Amino acid sequence: MPYRVPSRAELQDGTARMTSISIQSVSKSYGAVSVLKGLDLAIGDGEFVSFLGPSGCGKSTLLFCIAGLEEITQGRIMFDDRDVSGLAPRDRNIALVFQDYALYPHMSVRDNLAFPLRQQKVADGLVRKQVDWAAGLLGLEPLLDRSPAELSGGQRQRVAVGRAIVRNPAALLMDEPLSNLDASLRVKTRTEIKRLQRALKTTVVFVTHDQEEAMVLSDRVAVMNDGVLQQFAEPMTIYRQPANLFVAGFIGSPQMNFLAGPDVPGGQGSNRIVGVRPFDLSPAGATGDGFRLTGELALIEPAGPVHYLDVQVGETMIKGTCADPSGLAPGAAMTLEAPGHCLHVFDRDTGLRLAT
Incomplete structure (x- = not known):
């Protein structure tokens, strides 16, 4: 049974925004190469969780498994106690923000924001209302008639986030969304992301290799290495009480x-x-x-x-x-x-x- 996509009424009043995510003994292999090794973690309703680790540790693969873009080899992925392991991405009611923004260059900002709703054949009046709501939340009103080519990197990232939240997904998945921004803009944008998550109370899974981003943004951090979960705890617990040598050496600058x-x-x-x-x-x-x-x-x-x-x-x-x-x-x-x-x-x- 597909995971229930929010109705038009729920889009309007925002009642379909949160879900818990349970990763149960999840493994992922490409042939003989094991990428994820028996991972177990539970993400609560409305929680902001970061997957943190060095390149190649499996954090993006795990995110794509949650999104349905990668099939898991073993285990289960549960949304609100419902097994979604075999569902297509469109049936999971999640939104994914990529590293490279992935905006449609021939569309205006307004049309980029509206695109997910038009794909769902949402009524035009509700599309306009949701686009105006997302634009107001992200400060995009002056930019609605511009094309992506006329925007800065930070503005493009805000449009990508707006396109993700415009249909009130149950969970927002973000794959290193700040890595293409310069240092000062990264600090500003991560503040906007945290403010947005608190306003929406949406479940967020955020992938990063930057420990400062993970520490500042997250309610809890999942530290990974070589496909194995090393520690899953609140940021300052990980900093003050690292579970092992890897976590101790990776966290802290x-x-x-x-x-x-x-x-x-x-x-x-x-x-x-x-x-x-x-x-x-x-x-x-x-x-x-x-x-x-x-x-x-x-x-x-x-x-x-x-x-x-x-x-x-x-x-x-x-x-x-x-x-x-x-x-x-x-x-x-x-x-x-x-x-x-x-x-x-x-x-x-x-x-x-x-x-x-």
Whole structure:
């Protein structure tokens, strides 16, 4: 039975906007190549979830499986407790925003926004109402009569989002929609996307390799690597309590420092790896409290409100931070200190997090 497409009345009053999505033991293979490996996660009604990971980790493939553009090899995908694994994309009531906007160049912005509704043979009056609603929500009213060629990258992305939301989909799927924008425009556009999601209360699945985007936008983040779900939690939980070495190293910029073997103070490095974030390491005070590392200051890197300190500790280059580097000089001995509760300890063999 196809997933129910919203009626015209529901399009008008917006009652068909939310759905929960359950990924149950989903695997995807291309011949002998396994891309997704037994993934399990549940996305709640109206939740904003990001799939985050390096290139080739399977995040876009999983998104396309949810959309119905890729068939799964094993498992089930459920929308509101209904199995949609075998349904065509048009029967799932989802909208997909691609990386490259995919606007029709011969159509005006108005016609691009109206196209999904006209394909559904929605009445002209309701089409106009929905187009005006989406344009008002996204600030597109002055652009409705322009062609895509007359728009900036950020404006085109807003049109692509508007075309996706104009029919009030149950879920909005976004595949790296900000990757073609410059840095300042990315920050502005991600703010607009979050504001839009809160206004619509739509379930959003957002694919990105940019950890900052995922942390800022998401209610929860699914960190993936090599087709395996590494951790699925709220952004700050992942930052403060990474489940394993991969998550600890992937989340956070600059990357977490790792110490092993003889570089770990107290002789605890034989079966453990200790991690500490650069923002938790600073020049040691006189009290001597906390976790300490002593080495040679190699470099001072100014970065606006903080300065990064690169300190050679044994065989490992450690990065710390300070607000004011006055009196510090490369080549001098330096001791960095972090509060004990800021340490992250991992099993050296399994990579899993241990109690600190």
